[in-house]
Amino acid sequence: MKIDETLAAGAERETQAQPLRRRKAHIRSSNEAHLLACAEAVFAERGLEGASTAMIAERAGLPKANLHYYFPTKLDLYRRVLEDVFEEWHRAADSFESNDDPVEAIAGYVRAKMELSRRRPLGSKVWANEIIHGATHMQDILTEAVKPWMETRVAMIDGWVARGLLAPVDARTLLFMIWALTQHFADFDAQIVALAGKRALSKKAFDAATEEVVTLVLRACGAKRQGKHSAS
Template sequence: MSSIRERNKELILRAASEEFAEKGFAATKTSDIAARAGLPKPNVYYYFKSKENLYREVLESIVEPLLAASAPFNQPGEPAEVLRAYIRSKIRISREHAGASKVFASEIMHGAPHLSAERVAQLNAQAAHNIARLQGWIDAGRMAAVDPSHLLFSIWAATQTYADFDWQITSVTGKERLDDDDYEAAAETIIRLVLKGCEVSEAPARPGPEATPR
């Protein structure tokens, strides 16, 4: 029974993410969410009680991946390794949580009225930690003296665009949807721009057993 419950909640959350992303909160109807999820309308209220609660759940569903994307900054690592992993995680979020990413972006643009104070504090604290880590590398001469805050904002913008502006990107590329190669090219392009622009050297490859001096 629990698996059916979780499956239905996931279907509703995904459908709600897409509906809210396309129409905004006010114009979205619970009946449209239910239809998109392929479930009866009462199920939406059974699991989420109200459209407002469902909207908040959509926001919650993207906060955890956003916080998890910063994991490379929370552990030891070379600047190139950390930035590479972070950018890849952010691109993955735009690909796998496109609807929720758009909803989150819209929420932020409107002053985050539905995002809890606790979540805002968590996100801000993580961003401050990431900025401090970047500043530490700058102070140690391990990367160029760029503004760490604006570097982080630029990474956000470059990766988030693959969720927020997917229609424009597919229109320009002439594709119905982006594929694995497109997302790989996006990640590698952003990584290259950031590492080269910040004068960060790639960590040297560790020698394999065959290269070990005898």
């Protein structure tokens, strides 16, 4: 009987502790997300070498010690930003898995990448700056994550070409073109704004640019819907 009572009491304490643990986990997750967003902004503005954890902590409105509680070093934080950017770009390619129609799949991917450039331009700039400087801190991300991810898309594109649903394009070149077009709107937004004579592209203008990019990409690769013989 005493054993049963002890087990019951333990179970009750465990049940009571669960909401507290969930709250702590939520707070930790929120704090990490806030620090990552602030780090992304500072790294985009200053680069890895020019940024410091003191700058990031100041941007976050937190003591530097709090930042180091979550991320022991500046490089740990930088890597997390790069990994998070890749994970979002990875999810943007879901249209390749969910649709075997090249028009729908490629158009969906382009729209998702354009939306990320609109919504998260700073992350794109951090990624681009790292690549420009030799990808020293993300070679493993490129070889172990980006390359396998890319090869699955290459296989799908090659399959569409073999079925006559795309023009005989080089799959890797097509993907590089999509990345260059979509990420240009994030990495070179200052140039776009200056040449457009506006302070910033409105949501309406960005949506219009997105559809123009979609049309150009589909036309360039000669994408056809399944069962149709005319280019979309």
